[in-house]
Amino acid sequence: MEGLKVSKANLTVYIHPSKSNQVSQAVLRQLSSLLFTFSEIFDGVVLAYDVNSFDTCAKILSGVHPYFGVKLKVNLLLFSPKPNMLLEGKVVKVTQESIHVVVLGFSSAIISEKDIREEFVCKTKRGQEVYVSRSHKRHVIKVGTMIRFLVKSFDEEILHVYGSLVPDHTGSIYWLDKNLEVDSHSDRFFSYNVFVELKEYFF
Template sequence: MEALREAEAELTVYVHPSNAADVPRAVARQLSALLFSYEERFDGVLLAHETTLVDEDIKDDGSEVKGKKKIRAKILNGLVPYFGVRVHANLLIFSPQPDMILEGKVEMLSKESIHAIILGVFSVAIMSDDIREKFKFKRKSDGGRFVSRSDRQHVIKRGTMIRFLVKGVDTEMNCHITGSLIPPHTGSMRWLSVHDAEYAAEINSGNRRSRNVSIKIEQNEQEHRILKNEDSMVKSERAHKSRKRSIENR
């Protein structure tokens, strides 16, 4: 998918001293807290990350020596002494831009609009003015469908994977996308794979990368869910201890 890009970054992650016993895990938790939300520093939404702590040592003259196992972290001044850890990160970022061609699954549609979802996370709205005229809306018991007047086999309904042009992106709504089905090579992906030579050649060359990306995203979704569950358990435990102390103090 055109909006997916891989990037490398040198980051400094700030870790609380209580997590000093397992710094790699603490770093992973900090980055996982950013998953699936728009970040200006990345110019997109972080979908996956792989991190490596930067091993370094410092000579007396202040120059760095690479390859050492010892990691020096700088303590920050303040009430809470967080320490900064240098990290090399490989990032997978979703960064849609106007005029890109993207793909999504139709979740809901009516005569006025088509609503789809990308990667199971990001919403897309295609209004009636941006659906080419050759598509006619027909009401059915399953909610309706758009059928092409030139080829009745070209159908867009709930569950259809579609290919569309990006018109605009609202980053304040976590990359909510406005799309269009007016340009050529857009519409039902199944129909295009048979009747559109350009698209057929494109998907044949991109299948392997798409599978790898899906695996990475699924792994990080699981990690994100685990992180949220762990945080909720910690909050629950703290609340329980607080109530226990208040009872004992009475």
């Protein structure tokens, strides 16, 4: 999946003197405060971090409260979706007007009716709304389906993605991977299982 990247960063974390005997814990606490928030500095949502090293010789800053400045080298896993990138997520709601998706378990996405290609028609099956392809009856999008869609825009404040299913290479991942030729997009497939493994690695 596109929109994910690892960034190497040199940071300085400021620690209150009262935490001088617990520097490591204080540093990790501050880094944890960055998780699942958008950072303008790194141009992305911080999903995970891995501290490579930190300077044990903390520098005392002058001022009313002499904070410690601790220098770190950190690897950051970032979620930074841009227009025309391909994302993957799980469908959580389907209506006549839109398809609602969750990406990586935390970011919501919506695909409005005008951004769903005409190939798909919304039908009611067993009391639930589903989108079915007119060309390929087995290409179905319903609650629980993992889909691949195009990014139109990303609201950094609320971590909300506006997506599109207009391109032919978007839709149900299961159907696309089974029926379309494997291309570079398939190589970038980033499942929830892989994401969990990366989280475990970084933490």
